[in-house]
Amino acid sequence: MATISIQMTQIPVNDTQKGATSTSGSLESCVEALRRGQDGALEALIQKTEKACFHLALSIIKDPELSKDALQDAYFLVFRRIGQLREPAAFKGWLFRIVSSCCHDIIRKRGQEIETDLEERNDLIGASEPGDPSREVPNRELLRSTFDKLPDQDRQALALREICSLSYQEMSQVLSIPVGTVRSRLAKARQRFIKSYRKEQNS
Amino acid sequence: MTQTPEFNIFCELLDEGESLENFTLTADQQLLVDLRQVLQEDTQTVALPSDFARQTAEMATSRLKELPVFDRWIDKSRVQLLDPLFKPSGLAKGLALVGLGGGIAALSMKALGVYGVLLLAFSALWLLREQNNGDFFLEFEQLAPHRARAANSLFYVIPALAVGAAAVLAASLLGVLARFSVSFREQDGGMLTGLQLLVAAGTVVLLVKALMPLWKACRARAANLGKLILFQSVHAAGFLGLAYLVSECIDSSATRFRSNYQPFQWELTFLPAMISIAVVWTLVIYVVYRNSPAVLNPPSLGTAGKAFLQSLLLSVGPIAIAMALFYQAHLTREIKDPSYEFILKDVQAWSAAQSAIPAELNGYAYLRPHEKDQVLRSLAEFHEKGPDSYRALDKTREALFQAQKVDFLIQLPRLEEALKLPYYSEVGVGGFRHQTLNSSFLTYRAVSYGLSLLAQEALANGDTDGFLDYVILGVRWAAKGEPGSSLQGVMKLTLLHIAVADLERPLAEGIFSQSQLNKLSSVLTEALPPSHELSDVMKREMVLTDTAFVELMSDGRVSWSELDMIGLPPIMSVLPLSYWESERKAYWNYELAGSSNWTALSNPYHEVEFNPMNVTSGSFSPNFRRMALEFCHLHSTMSALLIMTELERYRLGHGAYPSELASLPSEVQEKTRDFMDNKLLAAKGTFQYHKTQDGYSLESHSPWYDELQMESPRVYR
Numbered sequence: 001m002a003t004i005s006i007q008m009t010q011i012p013v014n015d016t017q018k019g020a021t022s023t024s025g026s027l028e029s030c031v032e033a034l035r036r037g038q039d040g041a042l043e044a045l046i047q048k049t050e051k052a053c054f055h056l057a058l059s060i061i062k063d064p065e066l067s068k069d070a071l072q073d074a075y076f077l078v079f080r081r082i083g084q085l086r087e088p089a090a091f092k093g094w095l096f097r098i099v100s101s102c103c104h105d106i107i108r109k110r111g112q113e114i115e116t117d118l119e120e121r122n123d124l125i126g127a128s129e130p131g132d133p134s135r136e137v138p139n140r141e142l143l144r145s146t147f148d149k150l151p152d153q154d155r156q157a158l159a160l161r162e163i164c165s166l167s168y169q170e171m172s173q174v175l176s177i178p179v180g181t182v183r184s185r186l187a188k189a190r191q192r193f194i195k196s197y198r199k200e201q202n203s
Numbered sequence: 204m205t206q207t208p209e210f211n212i213f214c215e216l217l218d219e220g221e222s223l224e225n226f227t228l229t230a231d232q233q234l235l236v237d238l239r240q241v242l243q244e245d246t247q248t249v250a251l252p253s254d255f256a257r258q259t260a261e262m263a264t265s266r267l268k269e270l271p272v273f274d275r276w277i278d279k280s281r282v283q284l285l286d287p288l289f290k291p292s293g294l295a296k297g298l299a300l301v302g303l304g305g306g307i308a309a310l311s312m313k314a315l316g317v318y319g320v321l322l323l324a325f326s327a328l329w330l331l332r333e334q335n336n337g338d339f340f341l342e343f344e345q346l347a348p349h350r351a352r353a354a355n356s357l358f359y360v361i362p363a364l365a366v367g368a369a370a371v372l373a374a375s376l377l378g379v380l381a382r383f384s385v386s387f388r389e390q391d392g393g394m395l396t397g398l399q400l401l402v403a404a405g406t407v408v409l410l411v412k413a414l415m416p417l418w419k420a421c422r423a424r425a426a427n428l429g430k431l432i433l434f435q436s437v438h439a440a441g442f443l444g445l446a447y448l449v450s451e452c453i454d455s456s457a458t459r460f461r462s463n464y465q466p467f468q469w470e471l472t473f474l475p476a477m478i479s480i481a482v483v484w485t486l487v488i489y490v491v492y493r494n495s496p497a498v499l500n501p502p503s504l505g506t507a508g509k510a511f512l513q514s515l516l517l518s519v520g521p522i523a524i525a526m527a528l529f530y531q532a533h534l535t536r537e538i539k540d541p542s543y544e545f546i547l548k549d550v551q552a553w554s555a556a557q558s559a560i561p562a563e564l565n566g567y568a569y570l571r572p573h574e575k576d577q578v579l580r581s582l583a584e585f586h587e588k589g590p591d592s593y594r595a596l597d598k599t600r601e602a603l604f605q606a607q608k609v610d611f612l613i614q615l616p617r618l619e620e621a622l623k624l625p626y627y628s629e630v631g632v633g634g635f636r637h638q639t640l641n642s643s644f645l646t647y648r649a650v651s652y653g654l655s656l657l658a659q660e661a662l663a664n665g666d667t668d669g670f671l672d673y674v675i676l677g678v679r680w681a682a683k684g685e686p687g688s689s690l691q692g693v694m695k696l697t698l699l700h701i702a703v704a705d706l707e708r709p710l711a712e713g714i715f716s717q718s719q720l721n722k723l724s725s726v727l728t729e730a731l732p733p734s735h736e737l738s739d740v741m742k743r744e745m746v747l748t749d750t751a752f753v754e755l756m757s758d759g760r761v762s763w764s765e766l767d768m769i770g771l772p773p774i775m776s777v778l779p780l781s782y783w784e785s786e787r788k789a790y791w792n793y794e795l796a797g798s799s800n801w802t803a804l805s806n807p808y809h810e811v812e813f814n815p816m817n818v819t820s821g822s823f824s825p826n827f828r829r830m831a832l833e834f835c836h837l838h839s840t841m842s843a844l845l846i847m848t849e850l851e852r853y854r855l856g857h858g859a860y861p862s863e864l865a866s867l868p869s870e871v872q873e874k875t876r877d878f879m880d881n882k883l884l885a886a887k888g889t890f891q892y893h894k895t896q897d898g899y900s901l902e903s904h905s906p907w908y909d910e911l912q913m914e915s916p917r918v919y920r
Contacts, residue, residue, distance in 0.1 A: 043257055046259050050255060050259075055245065072263075080270075137237045140241055143234075143241050147241075163242050191210075
């Protein structure tokens with residue numbers, strides 16, 4: 001058995017993205033700037049959060065183009081209703097909730113028409129060239145495809161936890177369920193993932 | 204695979220970011236670690252277009268500019284919380300809830316009420332959750348009072364209750380004034396509602412704008428949980444204590460004024476309540492402010508004070524406008540029906556003639572309050588079962604009755620002497636002032652009860668002459684004089700009811716001789732109130748109230764001592780003289796319209812309950828409807844007794860009852876006329892007569908019975 005140290009990547013939305021030009025200060029200060037109607041605040045805020053939001057959208061919709069559409073709708077809603085946000089500290093959960101809501105709106109509008117284009121998605125996320133991995137993960141493709149085939153509810157819960165690094169409390173806000181339910185939903189999602197993976201592996 | 208404790212612990216450690224260096228991973232656990240790494244690495248290598256942020260920001264900006272103004276307003280308002288309702292799924296849920304409500308309503312309205320309460324509670328929780336960015340459960344961190352922008356809806360529950368209560372109270376106060384007002388009845392009904400809304404809104408603005416900054420400034424000083432709880436507790440205790448006091452006030456007022464004034468006295472207690480709420484609230488704010496230490500950057504109390512003054516101006520304005528509108532609505536500028544002048548003249552002439560009666564010719568003067576009046580009241584306690592009261596006495600009470608009867612009979616000649624005088628007028632002695640109207644009704648009624656008991660005793664002893672003597676004296680006692688007010692009118696009707704109640708059974712049994720019947724017929728004819736008496740009394744009552752109005756306004760001001768005596772609420776004392784003048788004109792318009800319209804007179808009881816006639820004539824003054832009802836009842840009864848007397852006379856003269864009422868002499872039929880239109884009752888078919896084998900059946904089918912919702916027909920056998 002391997003011995004491994006788990007490195008938590010804390011809250012991608014707070015990281016300053018490589019190449020960003022107009023992002024300075026914390027996410028909270030960006031939110032405050034946007035509330036004050038400061039020029040460029042929305043763009044800075046998008047730059048700080050787009051990556052996590054995109055992956056959350058992708059995990060729900062699985063279609064890169066539609067995910068981008070959902071993101072644009074979500075940021076427009078954020079721009080419209082930022083004045084209604086009472087606590088800047090609660091922005092992250094609020095944002096993911098809007099993104100999730102916009103994704104589900106798109107799914108509802110499109111019905112069953114959405115099909116996963118894994119090739120296009122892989123082009124986008126550059127799965128073949130992970131940036132400086134701490135170790136090589138075996139069966140990367142199988143892991144990813146098994147994740148994509150999970151039921152929507154499981155996929156969304158895992159995405160919020162593993163991609164967006166939300167706490168249980170924040171997840172409960174986004175999913176509108178109690179914290180205890182968040183725990184059990186995550187555990188069930190992980191179990192189903194393991195079971196599906198083994199099944200795929202054996203076949 | 205099942206959720207083992209080990210698996211759950213691993214998930215917890217994984218999610219909490221704990222180091223797993225010393226943790227020996229199973230294959231499944233390793234798989235989860237690998238999944239996390241893959242997903243996070245994918246995130247790092249995301250390849251969204253580099254200008255995605257800029258494009259999205261520009262697009263959002265342009266889309267916002269294209270939004271309709273209404274949508275932008277929605278965004279800035281709280282209405283957006285209801286967005287889900289306008290989505291297809293939300294709409295479907297809403298329709299489903301409405302449908303469910305309809306189904307429940309079909310089963311039970313009470314269940315619908317419960318359903319409604321549950322829905323409201325759910326909606327409130329949902330809104331609270333939305334306000335709190337999706338979290339139902341508020342933590343102290345969010346409730347912290349020094350965080351001015353905290354989403355602490357719970358913090359405002361008590362102030363919101365106080366503001367709401369004060370607004371309702373203010374609007375109710377306006378409602379009280381409107382209820383008192385006659386002239387306001389001529390206004391559009393929606394006007395009062397509009398003014399009440401305006402006043403309520405003004406009150407809300409006043410309290411919210413004026414006191415809320417102070418509230419927040421003081422709240423900021425309760426910077427820890429203990430002080431916060433203390434702050435809220437003190438305020439809640441003050442508010443609840445006040446609510447208790449208000450309810451106590453309402454109860455005692457309701458008891459005190461149960462006879463006539465219960466409805467508006469109940470509301471009137473809101474006035475002190477409203478003032479008290481504002482006082483308690485301000486006091487609590489001050490106490491907390493003085494006793495709480497300062498925290499970093501608390502809101503300025505000076506700014507709060509300025510806001511208080513500004514909002515005073517802001518809200519006093521609308522309230523003043525509302526009050527001015529209300530007052531303007533009251534101004535009735537003219538009396539529309541010119542007949543009021545004739546009524547005034549006629550009644551004042553009658554009043555003057557009454558006043559000119561010399562005291563030595565006036566029976567009322569002869570009988571004015573006397574030290575032996577208590578003796579006259581002593582027999583009334585035995586009159587408990589109407590015409591059967593004497594027979595129902597047991598031996599003990601019979602002995603007591605006999606003892607008290609002796610004293611009563613000693614006083615009786617004084618009454619007989621008074622009735623022998625040519626006039627009997629209260630107006631002639633007391634003057635036409637409302638203070639004189641409360642004559643000793645209890646004594647007068649007790650005399651009638653006593654005479655009724657004496658008549659019953661005589662009948663029980665087979666003394667028909669004695670019976671008739673007491674009945675006739677009772678009828679004359681009741682019918683004496685002309686009533687100058689509705690109070691006297693109802694008194695007269697009541698006494699006549701008591702006097703003739705004993706007659707029906709003996710008349711039906713046919714125990715009287717021809718001479719006795721002649722005497723009885725003559726007395727009943729004389730005592731039967733003339734058909735014009737009801738309208739005369741109404742006119743005199745109207746003028747009486749008008750006199751009271753004029754007296755109230757004498758010396759260029761309203762006499763508060765007069766108002767206080769007749770039980771008007773204190774708020775009325777601040778109303779200007781023009782208000783009362785307006786009320787006087789409106790009163791005439793209202794009553795003149797009502798007095799010439801029988802249907803209007805028969806309006807539901809509450810329509811006339813607040814008639815100023817009641818207010819100015821005293822709290823026990825009757826109203827026209829009740830008097831009309833009593834008059835109709837008495838007139839029908841006495842007419843029936845007259846016909847029964849004539850039937851007996853016919854039987855004694857002809858040996859049998861007539862086959863139809865038309866067989867009675869025409870002068871007999873002349874005696875019984877309809878009290879409203881003065882037409883012959885026989886011609887109208889009001890009385891239906893049927894000869895039977897052992898006697899007859901007489902039924903009264905007065906049309907007024909239906910209008911007054913009395914039992915119809917009344918049957919005499």
